[in-house]
Amino acid sequence: TANKRLLVLPGDGIGPEVMREVRRVIEWMDRRRHVTFSMEEGLVGGAALEATDSPCPDATVESALAADAVLFGSVGGPKWDSLPFEKRPELGILRLRKELGLFANLRPAVVLDPLVDASSLKPDVVRGLDLMIVRESTGGIYFGEPRGIETLPNGKRRGVDTEVYTEEEIARVARVAFDLAKKRSGRLTSVEKANVMQTGRLWRAVVSEIGKAEFPEVELSHMYADNCAMQLCARPKQFDVVLAGNLFGDLLSDLAAALTGSLGMLPSATLGAPDASGRRRALYEPIHGSAPDIAGKGIANPCAQMLSFAMLLRLSFGMEEEAAMIEQAVEKVLAGGLRTADVMGPGTARVGTSVMGDAVLREL
Amino acid sequence: TANKRLLVLPGDGIGPEVMREVRRVIEWMDRRRHVTFSMEEGLVGGAALEATDSPCPDATVESALAADAVLFGSVGGPKWDSLPFEKRPELGILRLRKELGLFANLRPAVVLDPLVDASSLKPDVVRGLDLMIVRESTGGIYFGEPRGIETLPNGKRRGVDTEVYTEEEIARVARVAFDLAKKRSGRLTSVEKANVMQTGRLWRAVVSEIGKAEFPEVELSHMYADNCAMQLCARPKQFDVVLAGNLFGDLLSDLAAALTGSLGMLPSATLGAPDASGRRRALYEPIHGSAPDIAGKGIANPCAQMLSFAMLLRLSFGMEEEAAMIEQAVEKVLAGGLRTADVMGPGTARVGTSVMGDAVLREL
Ligand SMILES: CC(C)[C@H](C(=O)O)[C@@H](O)C(=O)O
Ligand SMILES: CC(C)[C@H](C(=O)O)[C@@H](O)C(=O)O
Numbered sequence: 001t002a003n004k005r006l007l008v009l010p011g012d013g014i015g016p017e018v019m020r021e022v023r024r025v026i027e028w029m030d031r032r033r034h035v036t037f038s039m040e041e042g043l044v045g046g047a048a049l050e051a052t053d054s055p056c057p058d059a060t061v062e063s064a065l066a067a068d069a070v071l072f073g074s075v076g077g078p079k080w081d082s083l084p085f086e087k088r089p090e091l092g093i094l095r096l097r098k099e100l101g102l103f104a105n106l107r108p109a110v111v112l113d114p115l116v117d118a119s120s121l122k123p124d125v126v127r128g129l130d131l132m133i134v135r136e137s138t139g140g141i142y143f144g145e146p147r148g149i150e151t152l153p154n155g156k157r158r159g160v161d162t163e164v165y166t167e168e169e170i171a172r173v174a175r176v177a178f179d180l181a182k183k184r185s186g187r188l189t190s191v192e193k194a195n196v197m198q199t200g201r202l203w204r205a206v207v208s209e210i211g212k213a214e215f216p217e218v219e220l221s222h223m224y225a226d227n228c229a230m231q232l233c234a235r236p237k238q239f240d241v242v243l244a245g246n247l248f249g250d251l252l253s254d255l256a257a258a259l260t261g262s263l264g265m266l267p268s269a270t271l272g273a274p275d276a277s278g279r280r281r282a283l284y285e286p287i288h289g290s291a292p293d294i295a296g297k298g299i300a301n302p303c304a305q306m307l308s309f310a311m312l313l314r315l316s317f318g319m320e321e322e323a324a325m326i327e328q329a330v331e332k333v334l335a336g337g338l339r340t341a342d343v344m345g346p347g348t349a350r351v352g353t354s355v356m357g358d359a360v361l362r363e364l
Numbered sequence: 365t366a367n368k369r370l371l372v373l374p375g376d377g378i379g380p381e382v383m384r385e386v387r388r389v390i391e392w393m394d395r396r397r398h399v400t401f402s403m404e405e406g407l408v409g410g411a412a413l414e415a416t417d418s419p420c421p422d423a424t425v426e427s428a429l430a431a432d433a434v435l436f437g438s439v440g441g442p443k444w445d446s447l448p449f450e451k452r453p454e455l456g457i458l459r460l461r462k463e464l465g466l467f468a469n470l471r472p473a474v475v476l477d478p479l480v481d482a483s484s485l486k487p488d489v490v491r492g493l494d495l496m497i498v499r500e501s502t503g504g505i506y507f508g509e510p511r512g513i514e515t516l517p518n519g520k521r522r523g524v525d526t527e528v529y530t531e532e533e534i535a536r537v538a539r540v541a542f543d544l545a546k547k548r549s550g551r552l553t554s555v556e557k558a559n560v561m562q563t564g565r566l567w568r569a570v571v572s573e574i575g576k577a578e579f580p581e582v583e584l585s586h587m588y589a590d591n592c593a594m595q596l597c598a599r600p601k602q603f604d605v606v607l608a609g610n611l612f613g614d615l616l617s618d619l620a621a622a623l624t625g626s627l628g629m630l631p632s633a634t635l636g637a638p639d640a641s642g643r644r645r646a647l648y649e650p651i652h653g654s655a656p657d658i659a660g661k662g663i664a665n666p667c668a669q670m671l672s673f674a675m676l677l678r679l680s681f682g683m684e685e686e687a688a689m690i691e692q693a694v695e696k697v698l699a700g701g702l703r704t705a706d707v708m709g710p711g712t713a714r715v716g717t718s719v720m721g722d723a724v725l726r727e728l
Binding site for chain 2: 085088090094120121122125141142144147148149152156157158159160161162163164165166167168193195196197198199200201202203205206225226227229230231233234235247248250251252253254255257258259261263
């Protein structure tokens with residue numbers, strides 16, 4: 001089973017060092033499970049800027065289009081913070097989402113039992129938490145036109161962004177969320193501000209229509225985004241699958257991740273439309289950023305990047321068994337008491353990135 | 365000292381019943397402190413809709429314009445949920461903000477010691493929390509044009525909203541936030557998505573300029589909205605004053621309120637520009653909504669509405685002493701162990717709306 005084409009984009013900050021641990025997992029798969037990946041490595045973010053003057057060079061986009069799946073690290077850092085808009089490392093990920101048509105960003109927020117105490121929330125509030133945010137990721141205010149800053153006749157500046165959603169854009173990401181809800185608890189919460197936004201009104205209408213016509217067995221409810229932020233904080237376990245547009249999804253998925261207290265553990269997937277053979281383009285990345293403050297110190301948590309690879313195996317290649325093996329190996333290591341600094345707790349032993357990697361490989 | 369013109373707008377749901385307790389406080393002020401208010405009562409929200417076919421009748425706007433301060437209850441309920449956009453009770457508050465020019469929404473999130481356990485967060489994470497969100501409230505995506513839902517030539521719908529901010533709109537609300545920060549800890553966090561939004565870029569630039577030119581003594585930092593949601597959840601006490609636009613402010617202030625676990629305790633103020641004599645138009649309202657599920661049962665927490673009145677005394681009339689009296693009376697009642705159902709904890713006695721009101725009056 002060769003010809004699983006992977007594009008690996010380590011990016012900036014801790015990206016390269018956590019990716020190193022994933023490579024070890026990939027090598028192990030190669031040797032022990034006889035799964036052959038054809039891997040290419042590419043440039044993105046600040047790393048790409050330094051080398052090519054673009055945070056997302058055409059060569060990277062081409063390689064991504066040719067790959068079966070992209071494994072992404074993280075981008076950005078203080079070094080590039082003052083660059084003009086078109087040069088920002090973040091454009092790396094934004095352009096990839098757009099050019100690959102990756103419209104459905106799946107962000108699980110899971111509290112593993114050994115990590116309950118890492119949360120800032122009371123243990124009872126988060127124990128067993130397992131929710132999934134489905135965020136639209138190629139539309140909305142991130143890309144709508146017109147956008148820009150102009151100078152008015154009175155000499156004052158004026159900034160504009162446009163939130164746009166078409167019925168089709170809403171419908172296709174809603175289908176992904178309904179599908180997931182169907183496989184999970186059968187409950188979906190769709191989030192917008194239909195009380196003040198026109199895109200919110202359309203969002204609510206289209207999601208309701210898709211639900212009625214195609215997923216009558218899923219129990220759909222609607223919630224305003226401000227209330228959802230509140231409810232996530234107060235009673236997160238009331239949620240299973242949560243669907244939101246690009247901007248609300250950005251905030252709410254970060255909030256959901258923060259609830260777990262273990263950002264360094266959370267993977268994500270961003271999927272495109274299925275082609276004729278049912279394959280979807282896809283990119284996998286940890287939820288944490290490039291963490292420039294700890295980059296290069298060998299203390300970053302490699303688990304989120306490893307679990308992103310597990311998601312890749314499951315969703316892009318249907319390798320459920322191998323995905324579960326990685327997930328279980330990570331859980332076992334945690335249960336055994338090893339922790340990177342970010343998820344330390346009383347009675348656990350602090351280890352660095354590569355010792356954590358060693359331990360996961362040993363479990364495998 | 366007559367001629368303090370108050371417009372009271374109880375609105376829907378629990379609005380009228382919690383407002384009743386405030387009236388008792390006002391009567392007490394009248395008798396004991398010889399402060400005379402000239403009070404008018406008006407219609408807003410669903411209550412106004414039933415009577416006049418508009419959620420914010422012109423008469424209400426006129427009375428509000430004539431008043432020195434507006435005390436607002438809450439609006440909305442399932443009864444009006446399926447009405448068309450122009451008829452929604454929420455338009456009551458939106459129109460008032462806009463017509464009175466109330467651009468600075470001040471939303472404190474405070475954890476009172478007796479209520480530490482009401483939070484879903486660990487006591488250590490929230491004990492002593494005292495932050496203030498300053499949310500822009502007459503601009504941004506709430507009001508920008510064009511907005512609407514159109515049908516495209518292919519028969520599909522398309523929704524549009526526009527986020528617009530001018531330099532002046534950003535500057536005036538930034539000044540309110542800097543002023544507050546100066547009086548408090550000297551620290552201000554300004555929030556946007558300058559990494560993806562043009563209004564965010566302008567926001568960051570203008571806030572930086574105002575800070576440098578007018579408030580060099582305030583320590584200003586900038587944070588992306590998604591990160592802010594995360595940080596509020598993980599380490600809320602790192603914040604003092606947080607400044608955000610209308611939409612981010614909506615989510616983040618609700619999140620900040622949820623951190624406290626005691627929504628029924630939180631007041632808010634929305635201020636306009638100072639006139640020649642330094643007076644600002646202002647509206648005061650609890651952060652909680654109309655809570656239709658418990659309306660009419662006599663169990664709602666009247667504290668947020670009472671504390672909104674205390675904010676009114678302080679900010680609109682400079683009556684610091686009276687404001688503090690009300691705040692201390694509420695704190696004492698809580699310390700004494702009385703609680704409405706929403707903030708119940710072990711070892712406390714559950715009381716209804718009017719018994720809570722009685723207790724506060726007794727302390728006064
Ligand atoms: C880096 C940034 C542009 C990005 C976003 O806002 O989408 C990030 O916050 C994310 O959620 O992936
Ligand atoms: C009722 C609604 C329109 C309003 C808003 O979104 O501004 C509310 O959530 C608030 O925060 O006051």
